[in-house]
Amino acid sequence: MPTRSIERDGGRRPSQLLSPFKDPTTITAIIIVVVPILIIVLYPAASVILRPAAADWNTFFTRPRYLGVLRNSLTISALSTVSATTIGFCFAYALSRPNFPGKFFFRITSILPLVSPPFVAGLALILLLGRRGIITHSILGLDISMYGWHGLWLAQTFAYYPIAAMTLSGVLKSLNPTLEYAAQDLGQSRWGIFRTVVLPMSVPGIASAALLVLMLSLSDFGNPMVIGGPFRVMAVEAYMQVVGMQNLGMGAVVSVMLLLPSLAFFLLQRYYVGRRQYTSVTGKGGRLDPMPIPPAAKWILFAVLTAISLFVVAIFVVIVWGAFARTWGFDWSLTFRNFEFTLLARLGHIWNSVRFSLMAGIGTAIFSVIAAYVLYRRQFTGKRAFDFLVVLPAALPGTLVGIAFIFAFNRPPLLLTGTATIIVLSMAVRNVPIGYRTALSGLHQIDKSIEESAADGGANTFQILKDITLPLLKTAFTVTLVYTFIRSMNTVSAVVFLVSAGTNVATTSILGLAEHGYWGEAAAMATILIAITSSVVILFRLIGGKRLFEL
Amino acid sequence: MLQETAQPLAETTTEGNAHVELTRLVKHFEEVVAVDNLDLTIERGSFTCLLGPSGCGKTTTLRMISGFVEPTGGDILISGRSQRGVPPHKRKTSIVFQEYALFPHMTVRQNVGYGLKVHHTPKAERTERVDRILEFMGLTSMANRLPSMLSGGQQQRVALARSLVMEPEVLLMDEPLSNLDAKLRVRVRTELKEIQRRLGITTIYVTHDQEEALAMSDRIAVMDEGVLQQYGTPWELYFNPNNRFVADFIGANAFVDVRIEELTDSTVGLAIGSQSIELPRASITADIENTGQAASLSLRPEGIGIRPAAEHDDTADERRTLHGTVRMYQFLGAYVRYWVAVEEQEIIVDDHNPKRRGILSGKVALHLGEWEAQLFPATG
Numbered sequence A: 001m002p003t004r005s006i007e008r009d010g011g012r013r014p015s016q017l018l019s020p021f022k023d024p025t026t027i028t029a030i031i032i033v034v035v036p037i038l039i040i041v042l043y044p045a046a047s048v049i050l051r052p053a054a055a056d057w058n059t060f061f062t063r064p065r066y067l068g069v070l071r072n073s074l075t076i077s078a079l080s081t082v083s084a085t086t087i088g089f090c091f092a093y094a095l096s097r098p099n100f101p102g103k104f105f106f107r108i109t110s111i112l113p114l115v116s117p118p119f120v121a122g123l124a125l126i127l128l129l130g131r132r133g134i135i136t137h138s139i140l141g142l143d144i145s146m147y148g149w150h151g152l153w154l155a156q157t158f159a160y161y162p163i164a165a166m167t168l169s170g171v172l173k174s175l176n177p178t179l180e181y182a183a184q185d186l187g188q189s190r191w192g193i194f195r196t197v198v199l200p201m202s203v204p205g206i207a208s209a210a211l212l213v214l215m216l217s218l219s220d221f222g223n224p225m226v227i228g229g230p231f232r233v234m235a236v237e238a239y240m241q242v243v244g245m246q247n248l249g250m251g252a253v254v255s256v257m258l259l260l261p262s263l264a265f266f267l268l269q270r271y272y273v274g275r276r277q278y279t280s281v282t283g284k285g286g287r288l289d290p291m292p293i294p295p296a297a298k299w300i301l302f303a304v305l306t307a308i309s310l311f312v313v314a315i316f317v318v319i320v321w322g323a324f325a326r327t328w329g330f331d332w333s334l335t336f337r338n339f340e341f342t343l344l345a346r347l348g349h350i351w352n353s354v355r356f357s358l359m360a361g362i363g364t365a366i367f368s369v370i371a372a373y374v375l376y377r378r379q380f381t382g383k384r385a386f387d388f389l390v391v392l393p394a395a396l397p398g399t400l401v402g403i404a405f406i407f408a409f410n411r412p413p414l415l416l417t418g419t420a421t422i423i424v425l426s427m428a429v430r431n432v433p434i435g436y437r438t439a440l441s442g443l444h445q446i447d448k449s450i451e452e453s454a455a456d457g458g459a460n461t462f463q464i465l466k467d468i469t470l471p472l473l474k475t476a477f478t479v480t481l482v483y484t485f486i487r488s489m490n491t492v493s494a495v496v497f498l499v500s501a502g503t504n505v506a507t508t509s510i511l512g513l514a515e516h517g518y519w520g521e522a523a524a525m526a527t528i529l530i531a532i533t534s535s536v537v538i539l540f541r542l543i544g545g546k547r548l549f550e551l
Numbered sequence B: 001m002l003q004e005t006a007q008p009l010a011e012t013t014t015e016g017n018a019h020v021e022l023t024r025l026v027k028h029f030e031e032v033v034a035v036d037n038l039d040l041t042i043e044r045g046s047f048t049c050l051l052g053p054s055g056c057g058k059t060t061t062l063r064m065i066s067g068f069v070e071p072t073g074g075d076i077l078i079s080g081r082s083q084r085g086v087p088p089h090k091r092k093t094s095i096v097f098q099e100y101a102l103f104p105h106m107t108v109r110q111n112v113g114y115g116l117k118v119h120h121t122p123k124a125e126r127t128e129r130v131d132r133i134l135e136f137m138g139l140t141s142m143a144n145r146l147p148s149m150l151s152g153g154q155q156q157r158v159a160l161a162r163s164l165v166m167e168p169e170v171l172l173m174d175e176p177l178s179n180l181d182a183k184l185r186v187r188v189r190t191e192l193k194e195i196q197r198r199l200g201i202t203t204i205y206v207t208h209d210q211e212e213a214l215a216m217s218d219r220i221a222v223m224d225e226g227v228l229q230q231y232g233t234p235w236e237l238y239f240n241p242n243n244r245f246v247a248d249f250i251g252a253n254a255f256v257d258v259r260i261e262e263l264t265d266s267t268v269g270l271a272i273g274s275q276s277i278e279l280p281r282a283s284i285t286a287d288i289e290n291t292g293q294a295a296s297l298s299l300r301p302e303g304i305g306i307r308p309a310a311e312h313d314d315t316a317d318e319r320r321t322l323h324g325t326v327r328m329y330q331f332l333g334a335y336v337r338y339w340v341a342v343e344e345q346e347i348i349v350d351d352h353n354p355k356r357r358g359i360l361s362g363k364v365a366l367h368l369g370e371w372e373a374q375l376f377p378a379t380g
């Protein structure tokens, strides 16, 4: 997935800037794109922001408990960001070097967490290191609890370092290796090259990756739910207020307080860090291969990555093992009972997940391609604002989206609560920004190809449409579809507010099982979920799809 | 360069003092032989070009000298010392990359001072040396700018300053002008040559532009497919190419198929279809021993006189004249270039004084100069 947005300069053809109200096609286009955004993003967001009474706000800011929860959230996400970004950088750096051994293995272990729900890390940590954990209890005979901030920190680190690795891998690959050779030629040591060239040039990319992880860990719901224990964070607090205590006003306050930092990080990322990437201006000319890592650093890094990857492997092994173990921590004999239970009682939830995610994927793909096409081609005043609207959902924590949808769609004509539609919409809306960026970069490539073919003396319009435009848009379409499908299969923070008895999905079902200590069943269901998503990824790759995860 | 005599000026800079020697240098990339048995001796203080078409191994050779690429065989000597196993930063060379490779996160001053800082040069000395080189290169006013705020030509000078400040014994440059537009390229190459001359620094310069090589070099090494074709002064290369490849690569010319009719101690008689001409024996480069043998005659466009057939009189030397028909011309301002068909072959002729007769057409007579023709063995 391309993670950086490709933006066109809005004022490319100033003479053709139109007021949107004078050109009928522009109006139509805007309506197609903007009206849905208004209805499923702005209107719900507004209803949640306007919902709380003054008293609710007052409560939040005067009771130390709530401020404590806010502090918890900020602290744990800061910790997780530092550790996940550091590990992510190590992975990205090692994988960008030609002489690093075991790349295939390291790639696999950083892609696995991307295609499974984030909270499997938390789930596995309990099975590995919890009170009945296989390492702590069965091997070491300890009696320690994983519940709390330290368990959560570990879980989020493992859940989010792959995202950091993926973002940074793009950054490190785009560094021009010749710079490192130039530094070497001037007498610099290997370590000096890393310190004075590679690291400073990666700073914008590191900041960008860190902000992404910060947003994800801040709005993480699954891990705190599974492993946070007494350590309460904002996403869980909002859930408890709304679902546990039916205190919608307080739930709204908490989710808005979660939105604010998230929005701040988003704006920082988009308007500050995003513009600071060092694009190495390089002419043609034989590029040198990336500089190899010196042996000592290589083996240290190799040891670190191996340890982390083995732990990731342990996470997935333990989930599968947990699915087959009769009673974790007591009775290790293998059984199909957990699967039988799952398939009997909860097959419907899995089917719902697949169904809803597929619909969300198709919807997101269609909308994103149209939105990108409309906003990319046309020049009109206010274009930047529309562009911002389309990427805005990336800044919204799932918790906020869930609560906002409850408020917005609970009366006619928009009475959607309890329906499948509301779940599909919540899944779709959160993936539109990624789909939109993918489609934009596709269109960007189209422009380049057309310029090239025009320079070559040229294909005609029909040929361009057939050979360039459609294939590239088709790629953007399928990539968005598959990517949205996988993310929707794994999402939990928004849907947890929206599911009803008939529309429950796999992730929330697993969380429910874990909450009540049904580890075997939870693990069995997680195994099925991971099996589905990884098969989709592998299948997509096999039928020649673009790489979804570039590392 | 203006030549008063037929003697190459380059002789004045060679002191017979070898600085860089390549001995049987070989580089394989798996199957590809990038550089094949290269022997080259580069004089101290000279400006040497590695010239050749794309993929001929120029960059690879340069990178082996700088130490970035390990030779498969042979050796590199700098001041007589073998460089085998010597890492790039321990060599007394400094390289200017084609893409400049300026550090984008450092100012011009930081870029130029980078190498000195790495070598722990005391701050006062560092500042002084950086200031001096910035001044020398005319970069003082932009010392605090980032590279992205400089023009291509300025970036190029910063890259050169960053190398020069290290006071390397040997300066290596890989197509340093190829990212500049044509006009700037001509200006910067004059500057570059001037700087090199003033500093007297041994320079090895890679280019695929023959005009650049002719204009700048003391000596040129022409390469093709990893093999050295000829090593000599621009003058030698232009007027006495060793082989057909060099003749073809340097300067414009036409090749005409001929047959050797007669060989004497001082002349060689040639047949082109039904016409025959005579050239000095010295035009023969190699491998031509027998009459009746097929050969290839290389003719420089500027070495041939052209006039209307009607003006041709018998007082002209008939043994140096070819008769043909103008097939096409281009008016290029300073001269008119003609494509003339002679016995179904094509000869390119430049008329450097077009105003004298206007544009010619129809039948013409071509008069061959004394030296501007070269005879090579025919190729298959």
Ligand SMILES: Nc1ncnc2c1ncn2[C@@H]1O[C@H](COP(=O)(O)OP(=O)(O)OP(=O)(O)O)[C@@H](O)[C@H]1O
Pocket (backbone or CB within 6 Å): A285, A286, B029, B032, B033, B034, B052, B053, B054, B055, B056, B057, B058, B059, B060, B061, B208
């Ligand atoms: N790292 C490499 N791996 C494999 N083959 C290489 C490598 N570097 C160069 N080659 C091959 O070696 C040959 C010589 O390459 P080199 O870069 O030296 O050419 P060049 O003369 O500099 O060409 P250009 O004018 O295009 O820069 C080419 O056939 C090239 O493909």
Ligand SMILES: [Mg+2]
Pocket (backbone or CB within 6 Å): A286, B058, B059, B060, B174
């Ligand atoms: Mg080259």
